[in-house]
Amino acid sequence: MPRLTSEANFYFLISTFYFATMCGIAGVINSGLDRGKLERILTGMQHQLHHRGPDDRGLYLSCDGKTGLVNTRLAILDLSSAGHQPMVSADERYRIVLNGEIYNFQTLRAELEGKGETFRSHSDTEVVLKMYERYGPDSVRELEGMFALAIWDEQEQTCFLARDPLGIKPLYYYETNGATWFASELKTLLGTSLVPRRLSLEAVAGYLLFGAVSEPLTLVENVRALPAGHHLLWKHGRVRLTKYWDIQFDDEPIPEADAIELVRNALQESVGRHLVSDVPVGIFLSGGIDSTALVALASLHASNELRTFCISFDDPKFDEGSIAARTAQHFGAQHSDWRLDSATAKKLLANFLKCSDQPSIDGFNSFCISRLAQEAGLKVVLSGLGGDEVFGGYRSFRRVPQMVHASRQLNLLWPLRAGVGGILQARYSSPRIGRLGCFLQEAPTTAAAYWCMRGIFTPEEVRLLLGRYSNKDGELAPKISFYMPSQPTLEDEVSYLELTRYMRNQLLRDSDVMSMAWSLELRVPFVDRKFIETMERIPAALRLAQGKKILLNAVPEIPAWVQERPKQGFTFPFKGWVTGEWHDVFERIETESLFPFKSWYRRWCLFALDSFVQSNRIDTAPSAKSNRRLVVGKLGGSNNASKFSARSV
Amino acid sequence: MKVHVWxxxxxxxxxxxxxxxxxxxxxxxxxxxxxxxxxxTKNDRSVPDPEENTVTRFSTVGWWAPSQRTAAFTVELLRCAVRERPDLIITTHVNFTPIAHWLKKSFKIPFIALGHGVEVWQIQSIRVRRALRSADRLLAVSEFTRKRMANALSISSNAIEMLPNTFDMQKFELGPKPHFLLKRYGLRHDQPVILTVARLSSVEQYKGYDQVLRALPAVKRVLPDVRYILGGRGPDRSRVLQLISELGVTDSVILAGYIPDYELSSFYNLCDVFAMPSGGEGFGIVFLEALACGKPVIAGNTDGSVDAVLNGRLGVLVDPGNVDEISMALMQVLSKRRPLQILKQPDALRSGVINAYGYKRFVERVREIIQPFVD
Incomplete structure (x- = not known):
């Protein structure tokens, strides 16, 4: 099972220097509330976002008192008032709040200065604002980095919201009565008490199928995520959502040597960009290829001493600590290791749930490693997240095409295929075989095969589980197939899905929330628009060659012990924990179930959802049947969560 | 009412x-x-979730092997039509009409067939011809296609109604040359830019990009810093590269590769003239999109493009086989010396194309066409 795989979720560090705009943003456009009340609500939103930026805060209210922007800022060295947000343009027409990091802001600034613009601060925010003043919404196409931003135009009475191309930084919005509320976290919107706390059944179904909520949906009805690579323009009460970027792989053949050179140069440039900073930067290092490649390339760039961090376990099956330590030593990095055991991890669980925004079957490892980095005094870290998605590091890259081909072969015998699928689903209680049975009964699309590899519950199980939350569960038919733009090969399609589903909805979302919970900025050199645009030009046969061959060739500095190590996804030993020491926490979830859960990740999935529902006081109306059979008190799993919290906070 | 659209x-x-x-x-x-x-749909491997209030249901067979797909599609069309008995079938490709013809004979389900381009200019299949003649309504996207289709079917062109293409006027708007594209290709704001967007494939050479390339040396002599942006990708690329180098215009041509949908309007806004002197266009929706962005267009005078530019009232028509004529047209348009006044008036080009082919007109036409089938 490739969940929690790979070093994408794993971590260790280097150090150099940086300058940050990390923060939380929120605001409202065209609220109908009176000024005093609006100000109170905005201040409340600011408070909710405090952990994302504890060093500075700002609030702006428009002349008519209907539109407001707030920001909380994590400043590292420069806490001058020049970098304060919301930032205003020289003519006071525009106001901006920005969460994120624009890596090419100095180049853009020099270009603008060449055109006669003058600057009052050294921040990237001012550059973004000037770009917007000059080039309008198209200006986001020139920004390199991770960002979510809002710009209010007082003169035209328009508001512009945008999110980075790959969805590293989050932004959620809610429209009601001509007003639009937005914030970096879903919890912040819920905290306003203006958003009805109703569960979106469609989102819950997607969550139970895939283990993460697929954007643009959120678990709260009518609250949407601004999709990655999109911007939104609010004008006279209407919003216009525009896509400005997407992934499209190419299939034009190129010589292997050229492809290797492309990877080398693009990754080296990306790492260089991501190291630009005024405070020390670390690297999360596992025993895998991706993070080792980052350390290798960072050691060429870093002017200061490298610092790497890792979490290791007693269970040798999961332990990568010794390999990481050896790698760190090889590159002369100062290495820190946290040996995490089940009991310590259990103590962290309650705090983890408190910090979560939307649940997923992941995130705990990001939470732990971020804590380690923060305690080591670091505010910025690089992670190898994205390497598996770009270079085909998951089993899905082999299995999904095989499954699609095999199932297509059986198209002519589809009644037989579907019959076998039905038997597999009914007779075998293994979740994996159940999903395979389900796949055989469907049209053999890439999306369905992808679900078979990555999925959690089958549509039938989801229908049963939905009854825990709603008596309208019968109105929804969960589907495992979904639309995706076609790509040159099936392998490219898997890469597209990994980048736009698993990575976007799960890895990046958890990484943002969990790193910000520890006031830590996480940077992801593999998830960079320029880097991915270059990788798109390399055909699948080379880019996705087994064993990340192209990356190994492009970064020959990767030591032999990492190169020769059999592929092993980095993961925490959850299975042992959930069925062992953590058993009391998850027990109830299992005993109340109408069907056996079998796997730890299915228990975790439901546990995290119940915890979200409980801690955010989301309204549920369980169906009568489920009420009797599943829900004890209010919500089984959530009660567990709260008991657990009370014990261990 | 139940409608099946194929x-x-x-x-x-x-x-x-x-x-x-x-x-x-x-x-x-x-x-x-x-x-x-x-x-x-026959070839889609995945389809969007039925958009709210737009499509009730999608059905696709794109996940069948290409060799089995036609049979699978036929079975699916027949199965659903027999079971659901739609009140009307509309097919946007004539190759599906024999199935509709059979359903009409057997179950009296009326059908409308639409002819677009080259597929109806010559119809080899007797079954398709017979089926088309039995259609309740025949539609063509351009006057040119209507005539060729009537000819191929040996019927009067009056028997074929017109349903010209349309475009999204919100997506394609007037705008300045986008800074991010000027930067991407290292262009100056005042540098003349010619644009073609087409798939680069040997079967689509009729799009006329070869001809624009051949016309380019002459244009360069007058406008030395002219740039020709050819957007699109495909197997013809290496041949195109060779042609570019033979013509000695390497420095003046930018092969932009695949242009994603979300960047298309920016490319129209980047250019000073959109040139596609095609010889085999059914209609040419790209002309409408370029015009909606207020850009002058140069089109071929021997195919459906003639309709797209209102017989020369909205754009320049050239003989696609005549390189001199093409280079002359390019030079005149770029230096704003072409006598046709409207070419210098972006607003007029936009309103002209909206009046003729705007989505509102399109809906009115569709309403008239389906009216007789509505209860």
């Missing part, structure tokens, strides 16, 4: 037939808000 693809390819098919479905929903509209 089409080659809905999302997986973006040609004229696909664009028209999507607008047609949208318009049908506007005309028939309560109808059950089921879309059958």
């Amino acid at each position: 089409m080659p693809d809905y999302v997986s390819a973006m040609g004229g037939i696909q664009a028209l098919s999507r607008f047609l479905v949208r318009a049908l929903r506007e005309c028939l808000p309560d109808a059950e509209i089921v879309v059958f």
Whole structure:
């Protein structure tokens, strides 16, 4: 099972220097509330976002008192008032709040200065604002980095919201009565008490199928995520959502040597960009290829001493600590290791749930490693997240095409295929075989095969589980197939899905929330628009060659012990924990179930959802049947969560 | 009312037939808000979730091997039509008409067939010809296609109604040359830019990009810093590269590769003239999009493009075989010396194309066409 795989979720560090705009943003456009009340609500939103930026805060209210922007800022060295947000343009027409990091802001600034613009601060925010003043919404196409931003135009009475191309930084919005509320976290919107706390059944179904909520949906009805690579323009009460970027792989053949050179140069440039900073930067290092490649390339760039961090376990099956330590030593990095055991991890669980925004079957490892980095005094870290998605590091890259081909072969015998699928689903209680049975009964699309590899519950199980939350569960038919733009090969399609589903909805979302919970900025050199645009030009046969061959060739500095190590996804030993020491926490979830859960990740999935529902006081109306059979008190799993919290906070 | 719409693809390819098919479905929903509209597509491997209030259901067989797909599609069309008995079938590709013809004979289900381009200029199959003659309504996207289709079927062109292509006027708007594209290609703001967007494939050489390349040396002599942006990708690329180097215009040509949908309007806004002197266009939706962005267009005078530029009232028509004529037209348009005044008036080009081919007109036409079939 490739969940929690790979070093994408794993971590260790280097150090150099940086300058940050990390923060939380929120605001409202065209609220109908009176000024005093609006100000109170905005201040409340600011408070909710405090952990994302504890060093500075700002609030702006428009002349008519209907539109407001707030920001909380994590400043590292420069806490001058020049970098304060919301930032205003020289003519006071525009106001901006920005969460994120624009890596090419100095180049853009020099270009603008060449055109006669003058600057009052050294921040990237001012550059973004000037770009917007000059080039309008198209200006986001020139920004390199991770960002979510809002710009209010007082003169035209328009508001512009945008999110980075790959969805590293989050932004959620809610429209009601001509007003639009937005914030970096879903919890912040819920905290306003203006958003009805109703569960979106469609989102819950997607969550139970895939283990993460697929954007643009959120678990709260009518609250949407601004999709990655999109911007939104609010004008006279209407919003216009525009896509400005997407992934499209190419299939034009190129010589292997050229492809290797492309990877080398693009990754080296990306790492260089991501190291630009005024405070020390670390690297999360596992025993895998991706993070080792980052350390290798960072050691060429870093002017200061490298610092790497890792979490290791007693269970040798999961332990990568010794390999990481050896790698760190090889590159002369100062290495820190946290040996995490089940009991310590259990103590962290309650705090983890408190910090979560939307649940997923992941995130705990990001939470732990971020804590380690923060305690080591670091505010910025690089992670190898994205390497598996770009270079085909998951089993899905082999299995999904095989499954699609095999199932297509059986198209002519589809009644037989579907019959076998039905038997597999009914007779075998293994979740994996159940999903395979389900796949055989469907049209053999890439999306369905992808679900078979990555999925959690089958549509039938989801229908049963939905009854825990709603008596309208019968109105929804969960589907495992979904639309995706076609790509040159099936392998490219898997890469597209990994980048736009698993990575976007799960890895990046958890990484943002969990790193910000520890006031830590996480940077992801593999998830960079320029880097991915270059990788798109390399055909699948080379880019996705087994064993990340192209990356190994492009970064020959990767030591032999990492190169020769059999592929092993980095993961925490959850299975042992959930069925062992953590058993009391998850027990109830299992005993109340109408069907056996079998796997730890299915228990975790439901546990995290119940915890979200409980801690955010989301309204549920369980169906009568489920009420009797599943829900004890209010919500089984959530009660567990709260008991657990009370014990261990 | 139940309507089945049959089409080659809905999302997986973006040609004229696909664009028209999507607008047609949208318009049908506007005309028939309560109808059950089921879309059958042959080549899509995945389809969008039925958009709210637009499509009731999608059905696709794109995940069958290409060799089995036609049979699978036939079975699917027949199975659903026999079971659901739609009140009307609309097919946007004539190759599906024999199935519709059989359904009409057997179950009295009326059908409408649409001819787009080259597929109806010559119809080899007797079955398709026979089926088309039995259609309740025949539609053509351009006057040129209508005549060729009538000819191929040996019927009067009056028997074929017109349903020209349309475009999204919100997506294609007037705008300055986008800074991010000027930067991407290292262009100056005042540098003259010629644009063609077409798939680079040997079967689509009729699009005329070869001819524009051949016309380029002459244009360069007058306007030395002219740039020709050729957008699109395909197997013809290496031949195109060779032609570019033979003509000695390497420095003046930018092969932009695949232009994603979300950047298309920016490319139109980047250019000073959109040139596609095509010899085999059914209609040419790209002309409408470029005109909606207020850009002058140069089109071929021997195919459906003639309709797109209103017989020369909205754009320049040239003989696609005549390189001198093409280079002359390019030079005149770029230096604003072409006598046609409207070429210098972006607003007039936009309003002209909206009046003739705007989506509102399209919906009105669709309404008239389906009126007799509505209860």
